[in-house]
Amino acid sequence: MANAIRIDNLQKKFRLGFIPKTRQILKGITFSVREGEIFGYLGPNGAGKTTTIKCVLDLIHPDAGTIEIFGRSHFSPRSRQTLGFLPENPYFYDYLTAAEFLAFTADLFGLDRVEKEERIARLLKLVGLERAAGLPLRKFSRGMLQRAGLAQALVNDPKLVILDEPLGGMDPIGRKEIRDIIVRFKDEGKTVFFTSHILQDIEMICDRVAIIVGGRIVKEGVLRDLVSERVLFTEVTVSGLSPEAFRGLGESISARGDRVLLKVYDESKVDEVLDLVHDQKGRLVSLSPRTETLEDIFIETVTRT
Amino acid sequence: MKIGAIAGITFKEAKRDRILYLLFFFAALGIGGARVLAILTVGDRVKIIKDVGLASISLFGVLMAILIGTGLVYKEIDKKTIFTLLSKPLHRAEFILGKFLGLVLTLFVMTLFMSLIFLAIVYAHTLKVEGTLLVAVGYIFLELVLITAVAILFSSFSTPILSSLFALAFYLIGHLSWGLELILKKMTPGAGRTLVRALYAVLPDLENFNFRTEVVHGLPIPPGIYFSSALYGVCYTAFILGLAVLVFRRRDFI
Numbered sequence: 061m062a063n064a065i066r067i068d069n070l071q072k073k074f075r076l077g078f079i080p081k082t083r084q085i086l087k088g089i090t091f092s093v094r095e096g097e098i099f100g101y102l103g104p105n106g107a108g109k110t111t112t113i114k115c116v117l118d119l120i121h122p123d124a125g126t127i128e129i130f131g132r133s134h135f136s137p138r139s140r141q142t143l144g145f146l147p148e149n150p151y152f153y154d155y156l157t158a159a160e161f162l163a164f165t166a167d168l169f170g171l172d173r174v175e176k177e178e179r180i181a182r183l184l185k186l187v188g189l190e191r192a193a194g195l196p197l198r199k200f201s202r203g204m205l206q207r208a209g210l211a212q213a214l215v216n217d218p219k220l221v222i223l224d225e226p227l228g229g230m231d232p233i234g235r236k237e238i239r240d241i242i243v244r245f246k247d248e249g250k251t252v253f254f255t256s257h258i259l260q261d262i263e264m265i266c267d268r269v270a271i272i273v274g275g276r277i278v279k280e281g282v283l284r285d286l287v288s289e290r291v292l293f294t295e296v297t298v299s300g301l302s303p304e305a306f307r308g309l310g311e312s313i314s315a316r317g318d319r320v321l322l323k324v325y326d327e328s329k330v331d332e333v334l335d336l337v338h339d340q341k342g343r344l345v346s347l348s349p350r351t352e353t354l355e356d357i358f359i360e361t362v363t364r365t
Numbered sequence: 366m367k368i369g370a371i372a373g374i375t376f377k378e379a380k381r382d383r384i385l386y387l388l389f390f391f392a393a394l395g396i397g398g399a400r401v402l403a404i405l406t407v408g409d410r411v412k413i414i415k416d417v418g419l420a421s422i423s424l425f426g427v428l429m430a431i432l433i434g435t436g437l438v439y440k441e442i443d444k445k446t447i448f449t450l451l452s453k454p455l456h457r458a459e460f461i462l463g464k465f466l467g468l469v470l471t472l473f474v475m476t477l478f479m480s481l482i483f484l485a486i487v488y489a490h491t492l493k494v495e496g497t498l499l500v501a502v503g504y505i506f507l508e509l510v511l512i513t514a515v516a517i518l519f520s521s522f523s524t525p526i527l528s529s530l531f532a533l534a535f536y537l538i539g540h541l542s543w544g545l546e547l548i549l550k551k552m553t554p555g556a557g558r559t560l561v562r563a564l565y566a567v568l569p570d571l572e573n574f575n576f577r578t579e580v581v582h583g584l585p586i587p588p589g590i591y592f593s594s595a596l597y598g599v600c601y602t603a604f605i606l607g608l609a610v611l612v613f614r615r616r617d618f619i
Contacts, residue, residue, distance in 0.1 A: 074619070114448075114618065114619075117448075118451070119447075119448060119451055119452070119617070120617040120618065120619065121615075121617060137454040137455060137456050138454055139454075140455075141454045145449075145452035147452075150449065151448075151449075152446060152449060153374065155377075155378075156374075156377075164370055164373075165453065167367070167370035167373075168371075168450070168453040168454070169454065170366050170367065212449065222452075
């Protein structure tokens with residue numbers, strides 16, 4: 061599969077502060093995003109995620125390294141002809157309406173009038189802003205701005221969509237809608253490269269991920285290879301019995317009213333817990349095995365690094 | 366097309382700026398006030414009206430170019446709208462040119478309105494439409510175009526306050542540098558003369574665009590001067606815009 065983005069040995073340092081102090085933000089980043097995949101880029105705050113994206117978009121000039129977008133150097137503005145970008149906390153001309161703003165961004169891609177009008181109408185519908193199309197952007201909520209930002213990122217029907225924290229500031233319904241849109245991109249053959257702090261979202265929709273910590277990629281790969289199916293522990297909620305009844309079988313992590321929540325690390329002891337509940341006339345409320353999540357891997361990786 | 370889109374949005378933004386209308390109001394007041402001044406002064410009233418009117422167009426036009434121009438690029442960076450723009454297939458040079466043309470269009474419209482008021486007042490006194498006054502206005506506009514380029518150059522790397530001071534300094538130096546030409550004529554050949562000549566070549570001479578005295582007093586102007594002044598304006602503007610593009614291309618947008 062061809063690469064949508066190829067980054068090789070990317071390095072960037074900044075001189076910051078009143079008395080300038082050099083800080084190396086990217087320390088030789090290398091990874092690729094393949095065509096047609098959803099790629100999640102994770103990292104704690106200040107790890108270098110946004111700096112990487114800004115280098116890809118030529119907003120920041122790297123000190124060393126190469127970046128290619130569909131095989132073309134990122135220095136060429138033509139490399140951005142088939143690219144859509146949604147910045148973190150998008151800022152737009154707040155005196156324009158959503159429709160005017162989309163028309164302006166369409167002009168930057170040289171779309172003709174008919175194509176422009178058709179696409180604006182379709183995008184406003186896609187992001188659920190049809191009824192707010194005539195409203196100035198300054199009257200938009202943060203979630204609505206995020207939707208307008210997503211619409212402008214799609215105005216050129218891009219092959220590659222780069223989204224910096226696209227789910228930030230969205231309510232749960234809005235987040236689900238944006239997630240669905242991202243999955244739809246993949247179905248349409250688009251490549252999606254996005255960063256997010258909400259790891260469940262990344263886990264839900266990404267094919268591959270890379271974790272950046274302190275300006276270095278510390279983990280990269282197919283999500284299902286990184287996250288094992290291994291059960292870490294089983295959570296059992298029981299009512300009608302005291303926590304002492306389960307001594308030696310599992311760790312009682314909370315007891316409220318007549319309910320006890322147990323964490324059973326040894327899988328073979330789960331049956332013993334169930335037998336005990338049955339014998340002592342207790343009631344099983346819930347039982348859920350907890351497999352390894354992306355969050356576990358992320359926290360472990362970041363802590364270790 | 367892309368430059369046109371940037372110019373369009375810049376025009377839209379500039380015409381929302383209240384300072385533009387405030388300056389226009391004062392310019393109109395200055396042009397209209399010339400009538401009162403003419404009544405109170407001994408001499409040719411029409412000449413005073415023309416002189417003060419043209420001076421008002423020049424002064425307030427320059428203030429418009431500096432006060433709006435110096436914030437244009439800075440605001441895009443400060444408000445982070447630049448991220449959305451430069452992530453599109455847009456050369457940074459196209460962005461600078463778009464900004465420049467947008468403000469030039471704004472100044473053209475404002476100069477047009479100021480000129481209409483000015484010509485109407487002159488007409489009220491002379492009952493003649495004096496087309497020659499438009500020659501002076503045309504060269505004032507050429508000066509505004511150059512000042513706009515200067516304001517955008519400073520705006521691409523500095524804050525609006527500092528940029529305004531730099532641009533104002535450029536304007537003042539530009540109107541005083543003709544003194545160097547006089548000094549050159551009186552100096553004997555040598556290192557000092559070469560230095561003054563180099564300084565004069567680098568510093569702007571905005572008096573090249575000042576045809577106000579000749580037009581107001583009906584003095585003859587050699588035809589070649591029109592062309593050389595226009596060429597000077599175009600070349601200097603292109604040079605300043607080139608510098609602005611160079612500075613802007615090197616910038617990181619963090």
